[in-house]
Amino acid sequence: MTFSCVACGRPVTRDEIAVTKKLINRGMTAFYCVPCLAAYFEVKPEDILERIRYFRQMGCTLFDPVGDMREK
Numbered sequence: 001m002t003f004s005c006v007a008c009g010r011p012v013t014r015d016e017i018a019v020t021k022k023l024i025n026r027g028m029t030a031f032y033c034v035p036c037l038a039a040y041f042e043v044k045p046e047d048i049l050e051r052i053r054y055f056r057q058m059g060c061t062l063f064d065p066v067g068d069m070r071e072k
């Protein structure tokens with residue numbers, strides 16, 4: 001199942017879906033890509049990517065495992 005960013009329409013990755021849930025609301029059914037999430041929170045896209053890395057390191061199962069980038 002694929003989703004598009006509700007703000008810009010770009011297809012979102014599994015990580016972007018996961019970080020939307022973590023940062024906004026776990027029950028979210030609308031998702032944002034990294035640049036639009038950054039705009040939403042008024043931060044830099046790098047800050048969102050840093051959060052993704054952080055949650056992945058914490059072992060959050062919403063995110064792809066470390067090193068598994070084959071689907072990208």
Ligand SMILES: [Zn+2]
Pocket residue numbers: 005006007008009010032033034035036037
């Ligand atoms: Zn977007």
